[in-house]
Amino acid sequence: MSASPAGHSLPNAILQATSPPIASRSIAAAPRATAGMDGPSGRGPSSPRKAAQILSLDGEIRALARSIAQAAVEVLAGTRPAQQLSRTLDPGCLNALQHRAALTRAHAANAHGGQSRLHRSPMVRSVRVCAVNDGVYEASLVVSEELRSRAVAMRLEGSNGAWKVTALEIG
Numbered sequence: 100m101s102a103s104p105a106g107h108s109l110p111n112a113i114l115q116a117t118s119p120p121i122a123s124r125s126i127a128a129a130p131r132a133t134a135g136m137d138g139p140s141g142r143g144p145s146s147p148r149k150a151a152q153i154l155s156l157d158g159e160i161r162a163l164a165r166s167i168a169q170a171a172v173e174v175l176a177g178t179r180p181a182q183q184l185s186r187t188l189d190p191g192c193l194n195a196l197q198h199r200a201a202l203t204r205a206h207a208a209n210a211h212g213g214q215s216r217l218h219r220s221p222m223v224r225s226v227r228v229c230a231v232n233d234g235v236y237e238a239s240l241v242v243s244e245e246l247r248s249r250a251v252a253m254r255l256e257g258s259n260g261a262w263k264v265t266a267l268e269i270g
Contacts, residue, residue: 157228160255163187163262164238165223168251171269172221172242174200189265196267220245234258 167187173179174196181197188196224241231237234257242249254266 157230160228160236160238160262161226164228164236164240164253164255165226167253167264167267168226168238168240168242169221169223171196171251171267172244172249175203175269176221177204187262187264188267189263192264192267199269224248 167184170179170184174181174184177200181193181200184196185193221242221244224243226238226240228236228238231254236255238253238255240251240253242251250268250270252266252268253264255262256265257263
């Protein structure tokens with residue numbers, strides 16, 4: 100039995116409806132070089148330079164995903180305005196994040212008499228990225244806070260020279 104790699108993705112409508120988006124800096128979007136039929140033997144990149152470019156792009160995506168995840172958790176905590184993520188988040192993701200942040204703050208105010216200890220100094224513990232297609236990545240992260248750890252998943256799509264988060268899930 101072999102598992103299908105496409106079987107792990109959720110439909111975009113589901114991800115966008117429940118995903119809080121975040122952004123911190125813009126990285127120019129560049130299509131990922133394919134490792135398929137480029138080389139003279141048809142078995143991989145035609146040069147070490149292409150392999151290095153792929154690794155460099157993976158590193159940039161990893162750094163961007165890390166900063167977006169930390170910023171999104173800070174938005175939920177109320178320590179960062181959601182508008183700071185507007186350049187890197189899809190409008191639907193940004194609206195979902197703003198809505199969830201408002202609900203989280205309202206719940207914390209009611210539960211703790213206005214004094215919230217939620218989301219103190221979040222720290223990204225691990226980042227994994229996977230290229231889905233040219234210019235499309237999915238990232239999964241673990242963000243630890245004072246009292247809990249959260250899973251964060253996002254889909255980044257490169258278009259018009261920048262990366263946008265089109266789906267964001269925060270556990």
